[in-house]
Each structure stands twice: as C-alpha cells, then as structure tokens.
Amino acid sequence: MEESIQLLRKTIELSEDTDSDLPSYLSRLASNLGSRFAILGHIEDLEEGIRLGRQAITTSRISEVQRATLYNKLAALLHQRFVEGGTLFDIDEAIKLTATGVSLASEQDPPRGIYAFELGGHYLEKYARTRDDDVVMDAMRGYKIAIDQPSGQIRQRISASAMAM
Incomplete structure (x- = not known):
C-alpha cells in the first residue's frame, strides 16, 4: 500500500491540471489513504483522503458517470469519519453525495445498485446515532432502488433485500 500511495503522489505531482486522468489519480490516492x-x-490519512476526494470532484472535465463514482468514493471516506466519531454533517454529506451519485447513474449502469446499497447503509449509520424513524424509511428507499436495479449484481440485490427486511 505504501508503494501505491507514493507512486500516486508522484503521478499527481507530475500531472498537469488539465490531465483527464487527474481526478482518477486523486480519487485512488484518497481511497488508499482511507484504507x-x-x-x-492515523486520522491525518483520513483527513487528507477527504481533502483529495473533494479535489477530485472539483477537477474540470469529468463525465457524469465518473462524477458519480467520485461522489461515492468521497462519501465512503466521510462515512468512515462519521463512524470514527465525526459529526452528523459528515454522514449528511455522505448521504447527499451518494444520492447524487445514484441520480447521475443511469439504470443501465451496474454501479447504480452499489451506490443505492451504500446510500441505505449511510442512512442506517445515521439512524444508529439519531434514532430518527424517518431515517430508517430513507434507508429502505435506498435499498429498494438497489433491489430494483435491473443491471445490479445479484449478490448486491440479495443483500439489499436482506437489509430491507
């Protein structure tokens, strides 16, 4: 993992701001730091990962499909920070980013089911802290999208069904 992190840092350092692969490099480094x-x-790794994830999203010239992926990756880091004692702002932002990713992905896009499943998970994590019953209903709506996703992975759809029960 250390080699990968160092290689990505060097790649980013050598990349031009207009490099079409820059958002991908930033996002991969962010994910590796989260791992x-x-x-x-080390909380510094998570904080840097979140900062790089935000930077990846704000980089110009990314498609909606790529943007949905970047949103989901940043949301995963924010979810991780929330679980580690972060604020409701972290999970609310994760929910917003993931919901946007679900809406950007087409029904034919297999990751849409994964994003919807993750959305349900973000809501359940929020429920664990707030005990707000409306949040559970939001989670069920996320899982329902994952279940109904025609191009979704069977395992993901089965897991979403189990979570929705």
Missing part, C-alpha cells in the same frame, strides 16, 4: 487509516488509525 491506510483503517489499518493504522
């Missing part, structure tokens, strides 16, 4: 945080527990 390293999960292993080592």
